[in-house]
Amino acid sequence: MRPDISTCADTPFDLILFDLGGVLIELSGIQQMLDWSRDSLSENDLWRRWLSSPAVRDFESGRSSPDRFAREMIVEFNLSVSATRFLYAFTRWTKGLYAGADVMLKSLSERYALGILSNTNALHWHRFETEMNFLGYFDFVYPSHLTGYLKPDRETFQYVAKACGYQPGRILFLDDNTLNTDSAKSTGFNACRVSGVPDVLRQLTAMNLIG
Structure with a gap:
């Protein structure tokens, strides 16, 4: 016991x-997100946006599917990556x-x-x-x-x-x-x-x- x-x-x-x-x-995803983003973000900026992100909050609260999450993240964070590649990499960030x-x-x-x-x-x-x-x-x-x-x-x-x-x-x-x-x-x-x-x-x- x-x-x-x-x-x-x-x-x-x-x-x-x-x-x-x-x-x-x-975790290994922070630098990859910064590299993919077309916006100029610091690591602190990225974390603050991540914690308040509608796409992240929906996915991490169980209200969204992986495919929807990938599509919304690409738009929300202005990422230069396909949804398929994003999900493949994201799964391996841990x-x-x-x-x-x-x-x-x-x-x-x-x-x-x-x-x-x-x-x-x-x-x-x-x-x-x-x-x-x-x-x-x-x-x-x-x-x-x-x-x-x-x-x-x-x-x-x-x-x-x-x-x-x-x-x-x-x-x-x-x-x-x-x-x-x-x-x-x-x-x-x-x-x-x-x-x-x-x-x-x-x-x-x-x-x-x-x-």
Whole structure:
């Protein structure tokens, strides 16, 4: 049985909640999107447009098909690529777990309750389920295309707190995007911006959650 960290007097959290891309999973699509775009975008510009994009939000909340998503993305982001090529590349943007992620998750899962809160989609989630052996480490999984809730919307964090049964102040959320961590904090979560496994380990060590 998974240890219940809520029974530990010196543990401030009941749940450690992870984003996937940029935290546990290596992504490769940012530069490709910038290369395809006919607009002059910085990486920050791209992320802000991505998080508010109607095409992305529809697809990652499960309301759109892959083909429709590709067509709408090409128009919305002014991309110089065909829909077929876009989908082929997009599916492979999730490269795999960062080095050290598997060992870290195995160790953490033996001591803490773990969860996933990720803006994702059916194409990437299928790869997580069939090609990357890590979902078994998690007690709670909240992929956006199945829940219908997207970060950084406040309703997403309210939904997670209700679904997992923990108070927001007893949840630690780790994400690589400041918009998401700020929204989590505004909902009462503890949240840290992290980038990759070494950064996660530094944060958890600083918080005395690991030795």
